[in-house]
Amino acid sequence: MNGAGTAAVARRLEDLVDSVAALLEVECVGLLLRDSDDQMRTVTTSGAAAAALERAQAATGVGPGPDVQRAGIPVAVPDVLAVPDYAGLVPLVRGDGVRAVLSAPVVADDAVIGNLNAVDAWPHGWTDRQQAALQTFAALVADLLLLSAAGRGQDVAHLTDRLADLDGAAS
C-alpha cells in the first residue's frame, strides 16, 4: 500500500474511534494492534489520555490491554490506579486522566490482533451495554482492517506496521 492509501485507512480508523468515543460517551478511545514483529503498536487514539495509556501499556506490558490480549475477552476496570497488578502503570499515567478503562479484543481470522480501549478520567463501573458495544465496535475495527488489507493484497500485520509508523510520525 502506498503512503496515501495508508493515510486513508488511518483517517477511517480515526473517524471510527472518534465515533466510538462519542457513542459510548467516554473521554477517549485508543487502538493497539500487533505488528509483523508481534509487537503491540499504538495505531490511533482520539485523545491524550488514551495515548498515555497505550504508551504505558506498551512500555510495561501490563494493563487491561495486555490482559485482553492474553485472555481474548473484554476487561472492564473501574479504576486502573486501584488495581495492584497494574502498579507499574501508575507512575506513567498518573495525572493523564486515565482512571476507568474498558478494553475489548480485536479478533481477525480467529486470532487476537489487538485491543480497543475506552478511557475515562474518573473512576466508574462499566455497564453490560457499554461492554457489548465496545466488543461490537472492536469487531468493526477488525472488519475495516481486513477489508483494507485484503483490497491491497496485504496481511493486517503489515498494514499495522505502516499505520503505526504513520501514527508515530504524526505524534
Add this chain to the structure above:
Amino acid sequence: MSAIDADTLARTLRDLGEDPRAAGEDLLNASLQRVVDACAGLFDIAGCGLMLADEDGGLRYVVATDDTSWAIEEAQLTTGEGPCVDSFEQGTTTTTGDVAADQRWPRFGAALARAVEARTATGPIGGLLGTPLRLHGTVVGSLDVHHSAPMGWTGEQVRALERFGRVAETILAVGVQAHQAGRLAAQLDYAIGHRAPIERGVGYLMARDGLDQRDAFAALRRAARSSRRPIADVARGLTLTGRLPGEPS
C-alpha cells in the same frame, strides 16, 4: 474511481433484488450487518436497517436486524415514500413519532398496516427515523431505525443516531476503497458516480418548473423509465440541453 462493467452491475442488482438476505457472502455485507446489529444493541430501538442507492437513483435494502425492519424498508420502496426515502432524497434526518398517525406518507402508512396485518412485519411499529449516509459528500443511502411504540424523538437521540451513521459511512467508504467487496462495492461506486448528476438534474427541474424536491425527482425518474435510459444519463442530458427526453425543443 473504478469503471463499472454494466453486466456486472446488472447482475449485482438482480441478485440483490432476488434475495437481498443471501448477499452476505462478502465481508462488506457482513460488516454492514454488524453495523445494524450494533445499532440495535447500542440504542433503545426495536430494529434497524440500511438501504443503498441503485442505478435508477432509488433505494434498495441491503441489511436489517429483523423482519419488521425488512417490512418497513419494503413498504417504502414499494410506495416510494416514507421517512427514509425523504432522508435519502433530501439529505437530512427525517423522523416521525407515530407512523400510523403521520399524514405525510399515506401510501406508506397503508402499506405498513397491510404488512402488520399479513404478519410480514412481526412487531408493532411506532416511531421511525431515517438518516442519510454519505460518501465523498454524496448521499448514497439511508440508515433506518424504528421503535415499537409511538414516541417523541429527542435532539440527543437524533444526534446520537446521526453519529452512528458516521460508523456506517466509514465501513462503506473502506469497502469502496478496497474494491474487494464485490457486488455491494460496485453498487456503491456506481451510486457515487451517478448521484451528483441526478441531484443537479433535480435542482434544475425545481428551478425550471417550480417543483419541490420530491416531485422533481419523480419527474426525472418517470422520464428515465419512459425513455428506457439510466436516470443519471437523463439528468446529464437535462442539465446540458434544458430538456427531458420527449420534450419539444
